[in-house]
Amino acid sequence: MSHLKTAMITAMIGATALTASPLMAKDLRIALQSDADVLDPDQSRTFVGRIVYASMCDKLVDITPDLEIIPQLATSWETSEDGTAITMQLREGVVFHDGTPFNAEAVAANIERSQTLDESRRKSELKSITSTEVTGEFEIVLNLAGPDATLLAQLADRAGMMVSPTAAAAAGADFGLNPVCSGAFSFTERVAQDKIVLTKFDDYWNADAINFDSVTFLPIPDTTVRLANLQSGDIDMLERLAATDLTQANDDADIVVDSAVSLGYQGITFNINNGPRGDNPWGNDKRLRQALSYAIDREALNQVVFEGAFAPGNQSFPSTSPWYNQSFPVEPRDIDKAKALLAEAGFADGLELEVQVPNSTEPLAVMQVVQAMAAEAGIDIKLTSKEFATLLADQSAGDYTASQIGWSGRVDPDGNNHQFVTTDGGINDSKYSNPEMDELMNAARVAPSTEERKALYDQAMAIMMEDLNRVFLYHVNWIWAYNASLKGFTPYPDGMIRLENVTWEE
Amino acid sequence: MLPFLLRRILIAMPTIVIISVMVFALQHLLPGDPILVLAGEERDPEVLEALREKYRLNDPIPVQYLAWVGNALQGDLGVSLRTNQPVTELMAEKLPVTIQLAIMSMIFALVIGIPAGILSAVKKGTATDYVANVVALSGLTLPNFWLGIMLILLVSVNWQLLPASGYVPPSEDFWQSIRTMLMPSFVLGTALAATLMRHTRSSMIGVLSADYVRTARAKGLAERVVILKHALRNALTPIVTLTALLFGELVAGAVLTEQIFTIPGFGKLVVDAVFNRDYAVVQGIVLVTAVGFIFMNLFADAMYYVLNPRLRGQ
Numbered sequence: 005m006s007h008l009k010t011a012m013i014t015a016m017i018g019a020t021a022l023t024a025s026p027l028m029a030k031d032l033r034i035a036l037q038s039d040a041d042v043l044d045p046d047q048s049r050t051f052v053g054r055i056v057y058a059s060m061c062d063k064l065v066d067i068t069p070d071l072e073i074i075p076q077l078a079t080s081w082e083t084s085e086d087g088t089a090i091t092m093q094l095r096e097g098v099v100f101h102d103g104t105p106f107n108a109e110a111v112a113a114n115i116e117r118s119q120t121l122d123e124s125r126r127k128s129e130l131k132s133i134t135s136t137e138v139t140g141e142f143e144i145v146l147n148l149a150g151p152d153a154t155l156l157a158q159l160a161d162r163a164g165m166m167v168s169p170t171a172a173a174a175a176g177a178d179f180g181l182n183p184v185c186s187g188a189f190s191f192t193e194r195v196a197q198d199k200i201v202l203t204k205f206d207d208y209w210n211a212d213a214i215n216f217d218s219v220t221f222l223p224i225p226d227t228t229v230r231l232a233n234l235q236s237g238d239i240d241m242l243e244r245l246a247a248t249d250l251t252q253a254n255d256d257a258d259i260v261v262d263s264a265v266s267l268g269y270q271g272i273t274f275n276i277n278n279g280p281r282g283d284n285p286w287g288n289d290k291r292l293r294q295a296l297s298y299a300i301d302r303e304a305l306n307q308v309v310f311e312g313a314f315a316p317g318n319q320s321f322p323s324t325s326p327w328y329n330q331s332f333p334v335e336p337r338d339i340d341k342a343k344a345l346l347a348e349a350g351f352a353d354g355l356e357l358e359v360q361v362p363n364s365t366e367p368l369a370v371m372q373v374v375q376a377m378a379a380e381a382g383i384d385i386k387l388t389s390k391e392f393a394t395l396l397a398d399q400s401a402g403d404y405t406a407s408q409i410g411w412s413g414r415v416d417p418d419g420n421n422h423q424f425v426t427t428d429g430g431i432n433d434s435k436y437s438n439p440e441m442d443e444l445m446n447a448a449r450v451a452p453s454t455e456e457r458k459a460l461y462d463q464a465m466a467i468m469m470e471d472l473n474r475v476f477l478y479h480v481n482w483i484w485a486y487n488a489s490l491k492g493f494t495p496y497p498d499g500m501i502r503l504e505n506v507t508w509e510e
Numbered sequence: 511m512l513p514f515l516l517r518r519i520l521i522a523m524p525t526i527v528i529i530s531v532m533v534f535a536l537q538h539l540l541p542g543d544p545i546l547v548l549a550g551e552e553r554d555p556e557v558l559e560a561l562r563e564k565y566r567l568n569d570p571i572p573v574q575y576l577a578w579v580g581n582a583l584q585g586d587l588g589v590s591l592r593t594n595q596p597v598t599e600l601m602a603e604k605l606p607v608t609i610q611l612a613i614m615s616m617i618f619a620l621v622i623g624i625p626a627g628i629l630s631a632v633k634k635g636t637a638t639d640y641v642a643n644v645v646a647l648s649g650l651t652l653p654n655f656w657l658g659i660m661l662i663l664l665v666s667v668n669w670q671l672l673p674a675s676g677y678v679p680p681s682e683d684f685w686q687s688i689r690t691m692l693m694p695s696f697v698l699g700t701a702l703a704a705t706l707m708r709h710t711r712s713s714m715i716g717v718l719s720a721d722y723v724r725t726a727r728a729k730g731l732a733e734r735v736v737i738l739k740h741a742l743r744n745a746l747t748p749i750v751t752l753t754a755l756l757f758g759e760l761v762a763g764a765v766l767t768e769q770i771f772t773i774p775g776f777g778k779l780v781v782d783a784v785f786n787r788d789y790a791v792v793q794g795i796v797l798v799t800a801v802g803f804i805f806m807n808l809f810a811d812a813m814y815y816v817l818n819p820r821l822r823g824q
Contacts (some may be wrong), residue, residue, distance in 0.1 A: 195603060195774060196779070198676075225772070232659075393540075393544075397542045
C-alpha cells in the first residue's frame with residue numbers, strides 16, 4: 005500500500021514536472037559587478053548599463069559572436085557608391101514600450117537627440133551623419149560627411165539604440181529615470197545600488213524568443229558574494245566571475261561556466277609627449293619600451309594572476325579577433341634582447357620606471373608580477389598606486405610616466421586604436437604623434453571594404469609594435485556563471501547577456 | 511528640560527555650518543575630476559565642457575558653496591552626477607534601509623552586550639568573567655567582512671537557511687525583510703555588543719562597590735533586586751551615551767557590512783559617491799548624518815534626565 009502510494013505520488017510529481025518543464029516562464033535574476041549609471045542610452049557610459057540595455061533597448065543593428073553586423077530594427081541597409089549615404093529598411097510592426105510606433109520618423113528623432121542633447125555622450129560616435137531623410141514610413145537615408153566604415157558598428161551599440169521619441173521629448177534629460185525603448189523587456193523599477201527590474205514586453209516583435217516574465221539585475225560588487233548567491237540559488241546568473249573563483253564554480257555540478265575573450269585590452273600606456281613629464285628616457289626612446297615588452301612573460305603573467313583564464317596579448321586586439329595581425333604573434337620572453345636594447349639605449353646598468361596603477365587587487369597583482377619580471381632585465385619598476393579618479397586625472401593632464409590602464413574594447417577596430425594613437429585623438433594621453441600612423445588610421449576609417457581596412461590596420465599594427473606608446477599585456481575573458489537549469493546562453497565577445505532563446509528547464 | 515535642549519540645539523548650529531564647509535572644501539581638495547570620471551571612456555572635450563558648465567564646476571568654489579547652501583536651505587540638495595536622481599530622493603530611499611539595519615543591529619548588541627556585561631561584573635574574577643571577556647574581545651577583533659563572508663558560506667550556501675545578500679523592504683514582505691537583514695545585523699551587532707559589554711562591565715563594577723549598594727544589601731534586599739534595580743540604573747548612564755553614539759555611527763553607514771551583504775544603505779552610497787566624485791551626494795549624506803549624530807547626542811542628554819533624577823534640578 006505504502007509503496008503504491010509513493011509510486012503514485014512520484015508519478016504525479018513527474019507528470020507535473022513534465023507539463024511544466026520545457027518553457028516554464030520565470031523571473032530571471034542576474035548579478036552585475038556594479039550598479040549601472042543613468043539609464044539613458046544617449047547619456048550612459050558604464051559597461052553594466054549596456055548589459056541592462058541588451059534586454060531593454062533594441063538597436064538598429066546587432067552583432068554576431070564573430071563580430072559581423074546583422075539586422076535588428078533595421079532589416080537591411082545599402083551604402084551608396086561614393087559611401088556618403090546609407091539607406092536603411094526598417095522593421096515593420098515594432099512598437100515602443102509606451103505604444104509609440106517605431107518608424108523612420110522615430111529613427112530620425114533618435115539620431116537628432118543623440119547629436120543635439122546637451123548631455124549626449126554619443127555625439128562623436130555619430131559625427132559623420134550630416135542629415136537624415138525619411139524616404140518612406142520604413143525607409144530612412146543617413147547622409148554622411150564622407151565614407152565612414154565605423155558607423156554601422158556604432159549603430160550596433162548605444163548610438164543605435166532606439167528610444168521612444170514621445171517619451172524622450174517629454175522627459176528631456178531626465179529620460180533615464182524612466183526609460184522607454186522597444187526591447188524585449190520594459191523598465192519597471194529601479195532602486196539605486198539594489199536592483200533594476202524589467203518586465204516582459206508582450207508586444208515585442210520577437211516575443212516568441214523570450215522565455216522569462218521578468219528580469220532583475222542586482223549589483224553585487226564582491227565576487228565571492230556574487231558566487232555565494234549563485235550557489236545558494238538567490239540568483240540565476242552572474243557576470244564577471246573572478247578568475248580565482250573558477251575552480252570553485254567548475255566543481256559545482258549545479259553551475260555552468262561560459263566565457264568569451266573580450267574586445268578590449270589591458271596594458272601600460274606611456275607618456276611620450278604629454279607635457280614636461282613626457283620628456284624622460286621612457287618617453288623619448290622607444291628601445292626602452294621595447295625592452296620592457298621583451299622582459300615580460302605574458303603567458304606566465306596570465307597563469308600567475310589569472311590562473312590562465314585570460315588571454316595573453318601583445319596587440320590592441322586579442323589573437324582571436326579577425327583584425328589581429330598574425331605576423332606579430334605573442335612572443336616568448338627574451339631577457340637577453342631586453343638587456344641588449346637597454347644597453348643600446350645607453351642604460352646597460354638598468355634604469356627606473358615609475359608606473360601608476362589603480363589601487364585595486366587585480367591591477368596591483370599584474371603590475372607586481374611585471375615588476376618582478378622587469379627587474380631581471382635591469383628595469384626597476386616603482387609602482388605608484390592611485391585611486392582610479394586620481395589616476396585618470398593625472399594621466400589626462402600628463403602628470404605621469406607610465407600608467408597601467410585598459411580599454412573595454414569596441415566592435416569596430418577603429419575604436420581600439422584611432423583615439424589612442426592619432427595626433428588629435430581624444431584619449432591619446434601619450435600625446436603620441438606619427439604622421440604615418442595618422443594617415444593609416446584615417447584611411448582605415450573610410451576604406452570601403454573589410455579587406456582594405458584589414459591591410460591598413462596590419463600596417464598600422466606593425467608601427468604600433470615598433471613605437472609602443474601602449475605596451476599590451478593581456479585581454480580579459482568575460483566569464484559568466486549560471487544555474488545549470490538555464491539553457492541556450494551564447495557568450496559574446498562584447499560581454500553582453502542576450503536573452504533571446506534562452507530558456508529555463510528545471 | 512526644554513531650555514536645556516534649546517540651548518543644546520543652538521550650540522549645534524555652528525557645528526553643522528562648519529561641517530558643511532569642511533566637507534565642501536575637502537571634496538574639492540581631492541585630486542581627480544568628477545567630469546572625467548563621469549565621462550568614463552568617452553572623453554569628448556566639448557561634452558566635458560558642457561557638463562562642467564551644467565554642474566557649475568567652472569565657478570569659483572565659494573560661489574559653488576553658496577549656491578549649494580542656498581538650495582539646501584530650500585530642501586534641494588542637488589542631483590547625483592551619476593544617475594541624475596535628486597539627492598533627497600536617493601537618501602529617502604536609503605535612510606529606511608540604514609535605519610532598519612541600525613535598529614536590528616542595536617537589538618543584537620543590547621541583548622547580548624548588556625546581560626553579558628552585568629554577568630561578568632557580578633561574577634568578576636570567575637571563569638564566567640574570563641570567558642565573557644575572551645568572547646567580547648573576539649567580537650571586537652574579528653573583521654566584519656570576514657565574519658560576513660563566513661556566515662554567507664555557512665548559512666546560505668551550505669545550509670541554505672537565509673538569503674545570501676540583498677535587501678527586501680519590510681513593506682513588501684516583512685518576514686523576508688527580517689530574514690535578509692538577520693546576518694548583516696548579527697555581524698554588526700556582535701561587534702557593538704563587545705564594546706557595550708566591556709563598558710557595562712566596568713561601569714557595573716564601579717557601582718557595585720558603592721556605599722548605597724552595600725546599604726541595599728544590608729537592608730536584606732534580594733541580590734537580584736540590588737543588581738537590577740539599584741546598581742544597574744546608575745551604571746546605565748554612560749551606557750546610554752555610548753549606545754546613542756554607536757547608533758549614530760550605524761546610521762552614518764556600515765560600509766564593509768553593506769558591501770558584503772549588498773545592502774543599499776548610506777555607507778555604500780557615500781563610498782561609491784566619493785569614488786565617483788559625486789559631490790552633491792557626498793555633501794547631502796554628510797550633512798544629514800551630521801545632523802543625525804547631533805540629534806542622537808541630544809537624545810542621550812534627554813535620556814540622562816529620565817534616568818538620573820539628580821540632573822533634573824539643574
